[in-house]
Amino acid sequence: MLAATGQECLSGLKEAAERDWTVPAGGLEWSCRAALDHLALGLIGYAGLLIARPTDRYITLFASLDAQAPVAHCLEGLHIATVVLRSAVREAPATVRAWHPWGHSDASGFAAMGLAELTVHTFDIGRGLGLELRPSNEVSAVILDRLFPDAPVGHAASDTLLWCTGRTELPGLPHRTSWQWDGTVR
Template sequence: MTVSADDLETAVASVVETLRPGTDRDWRVPADGLDWDCWHTGEHLGDCLLSYAMQLGSRPADRYVRFLATVAPEATPAQLLEFVEGSGRVLAAMVRTAPAAVRAWHPYGMGDPAGFAGMGCVEALLHGDDIARGLGLTLAPPAEVCSRVLARMFPQVAAELAEVDPWSALRWATGRTELPGRPRVRRWHWQAAPPDERG
């Protein structure tokens, strides 16, 4: 199962729409389950999305592009969300325009455009949820997007979680929660490479 640029845009929009009502709150409170506060988690999210776009654009075979995106320290939460939303759109544009044969380095495999779309979705949804929970908000992303992301990025558990709510399953696969009969995952990683190219 593949993940598309449309899925990525939907994931980022879900996060932005959830967090926008909380832009008048204190984003220096801790993000749920992280050492970062909500503000720095948002900055990290935007940087991740732009970094993945840079990987697809430059296509290094053995490292990340030496690149770091930061937000001006005086940026408001609303302006931080602009950074996240814009970064998501840049990655989505790269996913749409990169040929399917393109591969770029990630520690978890040589990613294709769909792999980078999936990674962007995981970063957006899970860190968006970390921020939302820190602010007392609730993220409820579309189940069909969560299903596709889980199947593409976590195939080792997707089949056995087929009867679980897709958002809960994705949160479990990334160490955010327990499921009945399944303790919280302490170490996890996704599959960046296409299914037929995994070692």
């Protein structure tokens, strides 16, 4: 699912590679370019956590996109980060656990975190660039099931994911101004 979701996100973002990525990414304080860098850093970080398996801290390797490179080339970096995370998830034994500030997790948890980062930040960047890049209901349902066990029911999964992450409103529920997922193994 990481590979397909990564390709879908990249396809949507490639449409806007020549636009102005200095504009804010959706409702974030980051520019679209900064959100893209955060996304690549996060995916590499999750892979690193699965590989190093620390119990109480982030890893010491940080990855970033070349600030001087054109966005089209940086999207290649996002593809690389997605493949590295997918490989780390695939290679991690079922018993592997690693630290994350929102719950020690296993390979499926880090895969879900990667999916959440990919879909939600692609949505953010798309909003900033004037594109509608909503996460699919199928992928959103996987993320919700793994990371948001207390998510409200009765709405489309993509709407619920965007509400859980403070991006949109749901009927009858207040807009979230703070949030976090639960990556613990259940």
